[in-house]
Amino acid sequence: MFAYLVKRFFQAIAVMFVISLISFAIQDNLGDPLRELVGQSVSEEVRQQLRDELGLNDSFLKQYGRFAWNALHGDLGTSYFFKEPALTVILKKLPATLELVFGATLIIIGLSIPLGVYTAIRPNSLATRVIMGLSIIGISIPVFLTAILMIFLFAVELRMLPSYGRGDLVHLFGYWSTNFGSWDGLKHIFMPSLALASIMLPLFIRLIRSEMMETLESEYVKYAYAKGIAPRRIWFVHALKNTLLPVITVGGVQIGTMVAYTILTETVFQWPGMGFMFLEAVNRVDTPLIVAYLIVVGFIFVVTNTIVDLIYGLVNPTINLARMS
Amino acid sequence: MSLLSVRDLCVKFAMRDQNVTALNGISFDLDRGERLGIVGESGAGKSITGFAILNLLSKPGYIAGGKISFDGEEITQMDDKTLRHLRGNRIAMIFQDPMVTLNPVLTIGQQMVETLKAHRRISRADAEKISVMKLREVYIPAPEERLRQYPHELSGGMRQRIIIAMALLLDPQLIIADEPTTALDVTIQADIMELLLELCQSNKVSLILITHDLGVVSQMTERTLVMYAGRIIEAGKTREIINDPQHPYTQGLINALPQQTRPGERLQQIPGNMPGIASIPKGCAFHPRCQYAVEVCRTKVPDIVNLGPVEVACHEVQRMNVAEVLA
């Protein structure tokens, strides 16, 4: 168990290192920090002097070293646009994105497991056909289109739900602002979460369904039937756990995709989260913010992947002992 | 009255454009405490017979006709609930490969306790006590510890013992063992077989032993059925069949045993292969491989006829028998 942890830890560090290297390379080549600081009307001499002072004429390695050192201390540069430390800007937007992801995950887990299991147990029922049909349509509609469709339907035509922004927020612990504290907040977060979930939901339903169907064909399930165990127990105790194991692995991989989709969703709903911020930063060529975003997202990504791997190792009995022996 | 009575059992597979017959007119009886062997090559239909008794056929197989009577009740007419009551409880099964029979994510204890709880009102503590007791009967060391372990922590031989213990948990009247040692090391096979024999004898449990191994059958069973291409072609006391096989196929099987060949000689094989389900020849299914085949063998399926110590389904054998009687 311990060896496994250590190995994953070093893997995480290695990945972070690569991400930081790439991010720094981007920063080095993108935009001119001098221009942002002092504008156009400064003489060449003064420019060079400033470059020296800022350490911009140092070697790549030295600059990278400085960059990494600063990053580890929480300093990811200053945003050109916001004129604030980049990390601060990101942290302000973080709750919005995290809550969005949380809402989407709730929907995905809450729906995919029961629907996936049901379509596996009753493969020929009408309900199954409907669900599978909707799934394939769901996969075929890109996230942003689903979002647009929802806005059009619920906000423009039916006027039931708001079409942009976070709405009324409830503030917690001085830092966090949540949508889940008020009715208005919930109305605002509903559509974006649903849109974000809409691509992953069909994927998970199909995945759970196919894994479940395969598990139901296995020898140990047949044996459970031969022992006279009730079908309910066979489905939910014998089959489900085996089914969910590979789903956990896939789920981990999908986290990366989820992050990309937040950018799309936030853009459509004008949701003031990290993704929207990133896109605006790209349009404004706000390099420090772009780079800071990459590092933060990379970090979140690596952490979540490691946690998912850990959960998998804990839940799967065959893994633990393989490590210990 | 016999414990199990199978009459004219017919099992078919619903394939895309046609239905193929896997079992054709299987009939046999089994008394209480009796041990019956079902022998044949892979694909003969032995396992299907075993599964059919519990109505456990996986799609697209289904019981197309016939009767299966267990302790007076008709299995083919039973609804799911009654069937479930039967399975694991009064009829237990032992599967072939212990490496895949047990659920890898549940402990041994969980899998044993659930079997008990499925059929009796019993507390978990009591169920565990019974499980430990049964584990002792199959000579598993430190049984209480085993309950907490997962299948992958145990060897193949141990797993099969546990499965045998699970089969005995509810004191069944019949155990159907489908090739219980094929997937095990040769050295373990004998142990497991001995264990099974001992338990069946001491608990007075009927046994249907499905195997391709004639040696095993001769040690374990009192009567034997020989199957070929979905039919029974010879049936009778095991001793008789082994010592004096009547059907050409059975003779071929016995002759093919390595023990029958002297060192340095070639092993005697039956030429050809058993036909697949979808391509069973007309008439006697064995006729393309049979050295005694005559015209009638190609056209007419031989009935199984009682010839004293054994029953045989072969035109030639019947003809010779009639000739003897007349002579």
Place this chain on the structure above:
Amino acid sequence: MNSIAMDAPLTRWQRFKKSNLVYDFRRNPVAIVSFTIFLVIVLASVFAGLIAPFDPYDPRQLDIMNSELPPVWQSGGDDLFLFGTDAQGRDLWSAILYGTRISLIIGICAVALQAFIGISIGLVAGYVGGRTDNLLMRIADVQLSFSTLMVAIIFLAVSQAMFGTETFNKYALFMLVAVIGIAEWPQYARTVRATVLAEKKKEYVDAARVLGFGPLRIMLRHILPNSISPIFVISTVQVANAIISEASLSFLGLGMPVSQPSLGSLISSGFDYIFSGSWWITAIPGIILVVLVLVINLLGDWLRDVLNPKLYKG
């Protein structure tokens, strides 16, 4: 000696017509309809030059007075413009035809690139084995966990910021193909590698080796043909995904520019106008996009079911 009459050997085409694939296709209404729709869309986009009443890339044909006209079946619509016009007065029908062509080109080329890279790597990894295999699969794993969309967004965003919008738009098509093509090779690599590992054990590979065939020839002429089925199945899904990815990227402004729009950029250009009532600029390209991807997905599903060597179809 018996004289055995032999049938004349069937040609490839005749064998194909008799095959399981065609048999199943004929009996499957979903497959037939999907394929027909797909064919119609592809042909329409290929012959866009002949079908489209206007050239959406020609600024001289644009008249700002024509902007935001609704489709012909709504009041205010003009007979000239079947699906109405966009904010710049461009005929939506023509724009959709050309746009679909771009979306398809990007989708298919990107997948061709992915397939080429992935199959090559998969063949090498599977055949050579050992440390090379380990290394390549490690890289594949890491790449798989970074979602294509994320990598594409970053790459294109950075490129756009570095090269400026004008240069970027000139090369947008190639960059999209490159990014989507390079990012998704692991799927192919893994599948091909699995097939290679399975086939390597078979006797015909040993036979070929004994006959002195070099590894390249064995890989290409003997092993590869046996892995065609899974490659086909993956390819359909990948084309669908590539089209969606490109649409998403164009929607974000990181893909095809509005002057040379794909379906994604068309949808994006119309987004702001749904609130003011001009729903068709977004909706109609959107519907076409969904239908295109849907039929590709349906065909992919059907293909997977048919090529699956399961003897039971009850």
